[in-house]
Structures are given as C-alpha cells and as structure tokens.
Amino acid sequence: MLTPEEIKEIEHELAHYEQPAAATIEALKIVQKHRGWVSDEAVADIAAKLGTSPASVDSVATFYNLIYRRPVGRHVIHVCDSVSCWVMGQTRLSDALQQRLGVKLGETTTDGRFTLLPICCLGTCDRAPAMLIDQDTHRDLESVEDHRLDAILEKYK
Amino acid sequence: MTLRTAPPDRPLTDRIRPEHEPYNLREYEKHGGYQGLRKALKMAPQEVTALVKNAGLRGRGGAGFHTGVKWGLVPMDGSAKQKYIVANGDEMEPGTFKDRLLLEGDPHQFVEGIAAAGYAIGATVGYVFLRAEYFLAAERLRKAIAECYAHKLLGEDIQGSGFTFNLYLHTSAGRYICGEETALISSLEGKRAVPRAKPPFPAQSGLFGKPTVVNNIETLCNVPHIVLYGAEWFRSISKSVDGGTKIYGASGKVKRPGAWELPMGTTAREILEEHAGGMRDGLKLRGFLPGGASTDFLTADHLDLAMDFDTIAKAGSRMGTGQMIVLDDHTSVVGMLRNLEKFFATESCGWFTPCRDGLPWTERILRDLEAGKGRPGDLELLQQQTRLLGPGRTFCAHAPGAMEPLQSALKYFRADFERGIAGTAPAKVA
Numbered sequence A: 001m002l003t004p005e006e007i008k009e010i011e012h013e014l015a016h017y018e019q020p021a022a023a024t025i026e027a028l029k030i031v032q033k034h035r036g037w038v039s040d041e042a043v044a045d046i047a048a049k050l051g052t053s054p055a056s057v058d059s060v061a062t063f064y065n066l067i068y069r070r071p072v073g074r075h076v077i078h079v080c081d082s083v084s085c086w087v088m089g090q091t092r093l094s095d096a097l098q099q100r101l102g103v104k105l106g107e108t109t110t111d112g113r114f115t116l117l118p119i120c121c122l123g124t125c126d127r128a129p130a131m132l133i134d135q136d137t138h139r140d141l142e143s144v145e146d147h148r149l150d151a152i153l154e155k156y157k
Numbered sequence B: 001m002t003l004r005t006a007p008p009d010r011p012l013t014d015r016i017r018p019e020h021e022p023y024n025l026r027e028y029e030k031h032g033g034y035q036g037l038r039k040a041l042k043m044a045p046q047e048v049t050a051l052v053k054n055a056g057l058r059g060r061g062g063a064g065f066h067t068g069v070k071w072g073l074v075p076m077d078g079s080a081k082q083k084y085i086v087a088n089g090d091e092m093e094p095g096t097f098k099d100r101l102l103l104e105g106d107p108h109q110f111v112e113g114i115a116a117a118g119y120a121i122g123a124t125v126g127y128v129f130l131r132a133e134y135f136l137a138a139e140r141l142r143k144a145i146a147e148c149y150a151h152k153l154l155g156e157d158i159q160g161s162g163f164t165f166n167l168y169l170h171t172s173a174g175r176y177i178c179g180e181e182t183a184l185i186s187s188l189e190g191k192r193a194v195p196r197a198k199p200p201f202p203a204q205s206g207l208f209g210k211p212t213v214v215n216n217i218e219t220l221c222n223v224p225h226i227v228l229y230g231a232e233w234f235r236s237i238s239k240s241v242d243g244g245t246k247i248y249g250a251s252g253k254v255k256r257p258g259a260w261e262l263p264m265g266t267t268a269r270e271i272l273e274e275h276a277g278g279m280r281d282g283l284k285l286r287g288f289l290p291g292g293a294s295t296d297f298l299t300a301d302h303l304d305l306a307m308d309f310d311t312i313a314k315a316g317s318r319m320g321t322g323q324m325i326v327l328d329d330h331t332s333v334v335g336m337l338r339n340l341e342k343f344f345a346t347e348s349c350g351w352f353t354p355c356r357d358g359l360p361w362t363e364r365i366l367r368d369l370e371a372g373k374g375r376p377g378d379l380e381l382l383q384q385q386t387r388l389l390g391p392g393r394t395f396c397a398h399a400p401g402a403m404e405p406l407q408s409a410l411k412y413f414r415a416d417f418e419r420g421i422a423g424t425a426p427a428k429v430a
Helices: A004-014 A020-035 A040-050 A054-061 A083-087 A090-101 A146-154 B025-030 B035-041 B045-055 B067-072 B098-105 B107-121 B135-150 B181-188 B217-229 B231-236 B268-275 B309-314 B333-347 B353-370 B378-388 B398-412 B414-418
Strands: A075-080 A114-119 A131-133 A136-138 B084-089 B125-130 B166-171 B212-216 B245-251 B258-263 B285-289 B323-328
Touching: A004 A020, A004 A040, A020 A040, A020 A054, A020 B166, A040 A054, A075 A090, A083 A090, A083 B323, A083 B333, A090 A114, A090 A146, B025 B107, B025 B135, B035 B107, B035 B217, B045 B067, B045 B107, B045 B217, B045 B231, B067 B107, B067 B212, B084 B107, B084 B181, B084 B217, B098 B107, B098 B135, B098 B217, B098 B245, B107 B125, B107 B135, B107 B166, B107 B212, B107 B217, B125 B135, B125 B181, B135 B166, B181 B212, B212 B217, B217 B231, B245 B268, B258 B268, B268 B285, B268 B323, B285 B398, B333 B353, B333 B398, B333 B414, B353 B378, B353 B398, B378 B398, B378 B414, B398 B414
Parallel strands: A075 A114, B084 B125, B084 B212, B125 B166, B245 B323
Antiparallel strands: A075 A131, A131 A136, B245 B258, B285 B323
C-alpha cells in the first residue's frame, strides 16, 4: 500500500501532465525516496494509482539506471566509469573502493551500509575522477590514498 | 532597475560568480535580468522567432540545428490548442558539463530563456528535463521557478501581457538515450526512453502528440540576450558564421581542465593551450574528441581549426557539445575505445537489434585487442561495424555516434589496434 504521504506527492506530480501514466518515473522515484527501493508490491500499487498495468510500470522501472528493483544499502556509491574519468584513473578509484568495502560492483556490504554501483558520466569531467554518494558528488579523486577515501566514507554511517 | 551601458561579450557567464550562490530574482533583475523576456512579450511571437533565426543561433546540444528554423516549424495558425516547449538538460554525453554550470550558476537566465522561447512558439507549458544526478542544479532551479511564480514572471498572465506559461521540472531516472529528443519525449510521457521514427517531427507531433520544441539548456540561455541586444550584436560576438559564444570545455590530462565561454569559432589550439594550459608536463597530445564521446577523433594537425559546426564537420568530425576530451600519449588508445564502446553498449535502449547486439560485440573485440588476444581479421570486423552501424542504417543516432570515435581511431591510430592481435607485440598499456 502506498502511504498517504507518497500518494500526496504522486498526486502533486500527476497534476503537471496531460496523462496520469506520465508520472510513472516520478512515482517510482517518490516510492524509492521513502523506502530505498521499489518492490513488486510497490510496482503494482503505483500501476493501480496511475491507471496503468504493473507490467508497464515494471518495464519503466527496469529501464532506468537509478530505479532499484532490489534492496540497496543505507548509502549508495555510484562511481563514474565514463571516458574522462577513465583517462584520469577511475579504475584505481573503483578498485580501491571494492577493496575497502570488500564488495564487487553491484554488491552491498554485509552490514548493509553501502551499495557500490558503476554509473555513466556525472558531468563533472574537469574534476575527474568522480563519484556520487547519495546526493553528494566527490571530485578530484585521481590519487586515492587510503586515509582520504576513509575520511570520505566516514561521513556516511 | 539598471540596464547595462554596453552589451556583454560573454553574455552566458556574465552573471555567474564561481563558488557563489547564484543571483536571486532581485539581484538578477538588478543586473539586467528579465529585460529580454519583457521585451519579447511586447513583440509578436513570430518576430521573436525571426530574430533568433537572423541571429544565427544553432542548437548547442550537439546537432547544431538552426534554433529559429526549428521554432518556425511549429504551427502558429491557431490549429493547435496545446503546444509544449521542453528543455533538454539530460547532459549525459561523456565529457560534457556545460549545462550543469549554467543551471547552477545562473538559473534565472535559463528560466527567462525558456519562457521567451515558449512565448515565441505559443507554448503555455514548459518542462525542464534534467538528469537525475544534478541535485544542486535541481535545487537552484526549483528556487528560481518559485521566485518567478511569486513575482508574476511565470504562471497566468505574465507581467500583464496576457501570456500564460507554466514551467515544471522533471528529474530523470538516468539513461543516456534520454538526450535524443524523441526518446526524451517518450521518457517525459513516463515510458521507456525509446526514440521515435521521424517524421512526424516533434514540431508537428511531439509530447502527448502535441507540437513540441526540444531545445538544449545552453541554447535557451542565449535567447534573452538575443532579444535584448539584437541579432547583429549576437553575430558580432562570434568569430564564425554562426552567432554567439560557446561554452567550450576540456577534460583529460591537460594542466587546467575546465569550461570557458568564448566566441563561437575559437580555435581548438587556443582552448587547449591557452585556457586549458596545454598538456601536463611530460605528456603529448595524440588526439581529442572535439565535443563529447560520440564525435570523431581529431589530431594535433587539426588544432588550428575553428571550433564551429561547419569547420569541424569539414574536418570529418562534429563539434558536438564543444567539450573536448583529450587523449595523451601515455593513455592506451585501444583501452579508451573499449571504455567508450562499453558505455554505448550499456546505454543502447535495445529497440534496434543491430545496435543492441552490435555494440556489445564491438566492445568484446576491443577487450580482446586491449588484452593482446585479438584475432587476425578483427580490425576488418571493426571496420565493418562502423559501416553497418553507421548513419542511414540505424533507427536513431545512438549507434552511429558510437561508431564515430571508433572509425576515426582506426584511421589515425591503426598501429595501436594492430599491436593487439595475438602473436604480435603487446598492446601499449598506460
């Protein structure tokens, strides 16, 4: 069941479009904001709210990079793997993160604190390599000493 | 309210103060803001379109289509009850970060631009399609939009002109293909971002089947200045046949990566050597992608070319977004291509089978060449892919875009690929 708050937020977005189903992406993002991810049940509830089918909502949910159809950790790290960051040494950053957290790309730490995912270009190529943790962009990560990476990760409990 | 005495040479970044909060509405108006929109509202919509056409403004998203011509395709005879203007702020072209700087630095300039554009085509509703990860830009834009509603610069009857314009922010959930204008329209309708066949063009049938214009953020930011200072001024600040300035940029191993507003037609050499400070010590420039991942490599021989749409096209590439990605002599060419093709393979929407399957195949061949495990005939296979996935053979521009860096790398750096075939010397790795 969608919560009253989720319904209110979805209805606010609905009003901006000619057709209710146009708010599918907004609805998915709203649910994910409150719950961290989008379950099968939430897909069905959103479909009912927008007057469309669960299959249709799921086809959208699985298309976009930033809708999670599986539970994620409390914090999600998106490490940019596009060309400018790659030239500047993003492979080192990605390897260091995997080593530090003991997970591979696409996995969640056993304590449920971090999920590590690759992402395409974050649009901050003049300060590459970069990564996004939750809503914070971290830049200039060309040389990643252990202490510096730890200091960044420390902020996310 | 003060009107500046002389028109600016760098209109887009004139009001941006790096590392500062952007101007709020009051400050923006104090610095000449919303004068362009006020002036536009006193003109006939078709006059605004004609002005933009005469100014020689070409789309800054990469394709370089004439903005005024695009607007001119929208029916203005009253036959369409609802029309839309959509700002393309998806900016997921690797190497590109100009629209973020414009939205974070001066959100009101953009709002003024889209409102004036909406007026020109008779759209009463506008959407900003913004990529998901631009949280700061979204926050600043929301604030600017709210200020405008509170001061009758958006909403019903703007400034007593009788023009109604509502502006909504849509933040995406992330996919590169959303930047393609028909895919963007699909996405805005709440669907998978699958491109649509053209014709019909969006100007006839776009969002929800209504006439729609999709313009890039930087393109729209130019509009208030053109209205305020005129077409002649806009052409005068350019060094090229196309009007205006351009936010050029550079990333890779240059001394000072960044973005700079410069006259359209500034040379690649000036951008890379003066503004970006040249290559880092000990490194040489081997090549550069002039405007994002989906543009053909150029080399040191092309540095004196003017960075404008026609000049770069004549040299066999595209200016694209004008944000250059630099390849140095210590970075593996084959590795860089493998990275680029992995990106395009991952971001294919899957609609068109040769794109969905051909791009991962290309990536696999490059992966083998990078590891020194290529097979005889691999280069010919890659060459064939660049033809089969090239312009005119695909459903949209995604796969041809993917082939641009590859076909040019095979042309300029062929020996690097040859070294990746098993049994020859190992590929050069950074």
